[in-house]
Amino acid sequence: MADLTTDFLGITSPNPFWLASAPPTDKEYNVRRAFEAGWGGVVWKTLGAEGPPVVNVNGPRYGVIHGADRRVLGINNIELITDRPLEVNLEEMARVKADYPDRALIASIMVPCEEAAWKAILPRVMETGADGIELNFGCPHGMAERGMGSAVGQVPEYIEMVTRWCKTYYDRPVIVKLTPNITDIRKPALAAKNGGADAVSLINTINSITSVNLDAMAPEPMIDGKGTHGGYCGPAVKPIAMNMVAEIARDPETRGLPISGIGGITTWRDAAEFMALGAGNVQVCTAAMTYGFKIVEEMKRGLSAWMDEKGYRSTHDFIGRAVPNVTDWQYLNLNYVTKAQIDQEACIKCGRCYAACEDTSHQAIAMSADRTFTVKDDECVACNLCVDVCPVENCITMQEMAAGAVDPRTGKVVQDQYANWTSHPNNPAAVQAAE
């Protein structure tokens, strides 16, 4: 069995699966059970400053998007940071860390954007023996209205400033958790790096309204007839999160900055994908909130089985392996030509490919009276829509055209050398190809 031990910022954990800062890591009871279930580490539910803790709403705080059979695709929440006193959390953290020295325990922190506030809390966190801290610059609701969370995360200058304070008053790893509620994720990542952050973690939740109650005419979750935007997470946000991770991993200015990947991770495969895009480990929240702590078992077994299959001995063997293949559109090979091909044996004649291509794509699928569906190579632009909508896996596949063949759609011979938009004759800004 492949070794899942992961070293992230010098913090080792028996596997790369950490629980993200959220209800699953809200208290000693949960975290002990999570460790017993096999989680490699936790980021404790975000701590606030000393004094009376925040209060949460007393009605529903979660909304949901369901798929078929009530499968949870996405959750949104309007929960705040921990609503328990700082002292209680710190005591519990110290006890748990002492009992589980091999697991990662990170303190998530959100205090006002004033140096004194950070200077006050950091030594206290230090005393708990926590392996590092994560700065919560992500919460998009509630805390942001008070100038914290994403209100800080959306201003790169603040990120850099607060990170620097933390590096000054704390000598263990500092992870900056980024909000996705921003146009260009590279800006806050760079600010964190400039402030001295050891790593970034992303994403926190996405601003959202998951549903509207059409009887009450109010967004849900609904509190006494009113609702507010909440943070969206779960499988639905994974594509957004992965793109942000990849952008940071491949940008020349942020490349090499360690990343803890978060957002919709539910299976070993999700985790492997994030890690292939450069995440050194992953954090999970919604999957645990949906299925309980035991799901980590599938993640561990699955990742290790896949690593064995691929011959990866440690997570380092594949972390970041997909990053070089993430590129800009302009560098994609325009001489790569494929055509959709339908496996008639596998086809069940539902006609979805036909409806999709005929109504919304390139009218490249023919339908005969006996419901035989065939691709018209002279019309197919290889958009992949039919592949996506076909209910039968691998029934429609993309076949690459060999160099030298004539593409019946364009009438042009398929070239075997790579050529992209930058040198394309239709590009007004094309660089003259070398003679």
Place this chain on the structure above:
Amino acid sequence: MTSRHATGPHIPGIAAGRIDAATLHENFADLHAAYDPHEAAVAADRCYFCHDAPCITACPTAIDIPLFIRQIATGQPEAAAKTIFEQNILGGMCARVCPTETLCEEACVREAAEGKPVEIGRLQRHATDSLMARQGHPFARAAATGKRVAVVGAGPAGLSCAHRLAMHGHDVTIYEAKPRAGGLNEYGIAAYKATNDFAAREVEWLLGIGGITIENGKALGRDITLESLRADYDAVFLGHGLGGVNGLDAEGADRAGVEDAVDFIATLRQSDDLTSLPVGRHVVVIGGGMTAVDAAVQSKLLGAEEVTLAYRRGRDRMGASRFEQDLAASKGVRLLFNVAPRAVHGNGTVREIEFEYTHEVDGRLQGTGETVRLPADQVFRAIGQNLSEDAGLDRAGGKIAVTGPGRTSMQGVWAGGDCTPGEDLTVVAVAEGRDAAEDINDALVG
């Protein structure tokens, strides 16, 4: 074993009370239970929303199946029901009795893909039940046209025709020979397919459109004539089904205990106390269609000890679908193929029935000479029905000849359902009644 102490299934002859009331109640419960809303949502999600969906083509009434299933999936079963009723006003009954395994569900692409079609019938029931549970009728009549149409027979064909005509603003009078409306829905369909008096409830709901009067106990040929109907009404629709039953061509077929399966079923359907309904200890049903299966299964459910369904050809030639055959087998009915009845033995009352084995030679059935005798207290004939009515219309294959949407050889007279050529199915009768109504409407106001 003496007959005096025999109880239940072992009581000799034809007797009532073979099993207790509670078991009977269980035996005759819904064949396919209704979905709860979550089950319906999960089942609906399996539909692919096919392009030009093959299930629609396979439905004789051409219900827009992917559309109504999608309406269930989006939480509007009542709107789904309206989509169904627009095409098939007896969508509730059809959801229960259609042999979906040879219609829509056979055509479903998921049947081809994985041998598990979308459960269209049960979804249709979910939709129609939810709308019918509400008060009121979902359709409104068009402005009155002042035209009057006579319909003969209140079965699926007649009811469907009447409803569509009423919707178009015509006034309809249905002449029905029997005391209750519904046709074979009321008197023929297996009890476990339409529980809780569904047939009667459906008729009442259908009549909610208004403009339809049913005259029960009025038979064409006995109480009224086609000439008088043609004279008194602007159009006539014949939907009187098949009144006659084919006879059994075997020696001794007149012995007591030899009965028509349809009569047995009709009695069963009208009985409000199944413990008092007699059935034989050894029952033999002759035939291979739906009626044969229904008679056999219901005999078994009533407590007959041994029920044999004897069909003269091979299994693949049987009219009843594989699903029906399996249903019979699962209830303990013995299926016997390639046996033709030759003689009914007994002293006044049937005791045994004798069959000759058969085989097919170039498509023709021949006896092999070998015979077998089965004990029998009760023998049911289920070898087909025929047209008993003869109002002087042209015939085709023993039924009323029609062209296009049910036009008979007589001006102003339309026909549909079992009395015309085509498959004898509820859903086919509904389609034919509806299409004739549209044609009548075109003729009257077009």
